[in-house]
Amino acid sequence: MRTVLVTGPGGAGRTTVAAATALAAARRGTRVTLLTPDRLPGDLAGVTVRRIDAAAHFRAELLAFQDRAGAALDLLGASRLDAEELTELPGAEQFALLSAVREAAAEEPGLLVVDLPPADRALATLALPEQLRRYLRRLLPPERQAARSLRPVLAQLAGVPMPAQWLYETAARWDLELAAVQAVIEDPGTTVRLVAEPGPAATDALRTARLGLAVHGLALDAVVANRLLPAETPDPWLAGLVAQQRKHLAELADDYPAVWEVAHLGRDPRGDDDLELLGPGSGPDGPPAAAPRWTVTDRLDQDDVLVWSLPLPGAVKDGLALVRRGDELLLTVGPFRRIVPLPSALRRCTVTGAGLHDGVLEIRCAPDPGLWPRGG
Incomplete structure (x- = not known):
């Protein structure tokens, strides 16, 4: 399975490029799944589209946790929350995305395309599985589960209650789920595609994103230079914008091994025909780029x-x-x-x-x- 993670500076057209990438692969006969939190500019015929709903995921997870921890909550006299009163907390978007990646990858499509948030948030999200698994191992070491039958005795000796079995079971379940999504992120078939409109701000943002990818051992397959204006124009004002774009496009070509150019349609893309015109580069069917080796x-x-x-x-x-x-x-x-x-x-x-x-x-x-x- 190939996985293409699409991100870049905010407002650069990440969702459109992700949709165009998925559609182009589907038109070549690949079985494609696209994950996105946003509305798509086309129907994407032949693509399995799954919308990431952070609010629904948060409600489902919290209610399930209440059920698993029911005995402890009742012992504390806690008043349980109803689904109707739950609104997602900060961080819910990241966990919903990771859960969606794990579930989609389990179905093993030929290509999984993930429409990520802007690069800074995307990198933080992709780092979460490794970080959280480390925290779980430190706070609730798996080897200590072997002593669960001694917990009542230990509690009496220590004079404090020992962690309940449900806590260890919850930690073990979380670890398995995090390990599954971490395996997708670190798989050799997973690459990151950065989308940007060539310009001074985008150049700086891409350099930062590229460094972050290297720190976390992620492979960059290409930079998509999006919304390129026509090279020739009689309008002096527009010609200035074109010159600026071309200058920064040349810098991208010097800094990155693969830069794919996507022309501006002159309008917002609407429908699969427009998305087909925007299919970036050679697509993801070739061999994936290699991550920087440590x-x-x-x-x-x-x-x-x-x-x-x-x-x-x-x-x-x-x-x-x-x-x-x-x-x-x-x-x-x-x-x-x-x-x-x-x-x-x-x-x-x-x-x-x-x-x-x-x-x-x-x-x-x-x-x-x-x-x-x-x-x-």
Whole structure:
């Protein structure tokens, strides 16, 4: 299964490009599912369209949680909430999107196209499964479930109530669901497509988004330069806008390996015929782009170190911070932060330094002599 995640700066036409991408693949005979929270500009004949309804998802999840935790809520004397009085809280949109991705991927369409929110929110959403699973493992370690039969005894000894079984069961269910959507996000067949109208603000936003994708190990397959004005126009005012677009389009071509141009229709797209005209680039049927690889290089014979190389295009030294905590690395790059487990070989090493060279962060690690014994 291929998955194409469509995002970009706000107002750049993400939903239209996502719809055009899905329709183009369906016209080539691919079984396509499109996820979107918005109204589409066409019927998308041949595409299975699923609308992401954050409010409905929030109500269903909260009511289900009330049912599972019913005994605890009754013990506390809690007054249960009715569906009619529930309105979604901040964050409901992200969880509804992730749930929709998991459910759609389980049906294994040939192509899954996901209409994501603007890039900053999209990156935060895509990072959620990994982050939340880490929190669950720390707060409710799975290995402690083995002691559930001893909980009544432990509660008496400690003088405080032990976590109820339903809490562990809920955490386990959440972990399974998060793992399923994380698998889709990290799958080699998943790529991100950035949509933007060429211009100074879009150029900066795309650079930030590209850096965020690299930090989270996501593959960028193309930048879609959307709503391009005609290259030739007799109108001097319009000619100025065209010149600005072309200038930034040339910069995009220099910075990104694949830039797909989509012409402005001169009107808002309406219907499948218009969407067919907007089908960007060669579509998603070819091999997916590869995500930036984080690799460990053995230099034990030369410098007596191991080097962990992290491609971070667009990163600058002033925005970098590294902290090792146990077997994890806390990585801060500009506005992005990620906590990642160290490769197994580096857990037996000490970090001796790091440097940023041509968009690649190299972390130097010296083997701990006590853990890397060498023959005499």
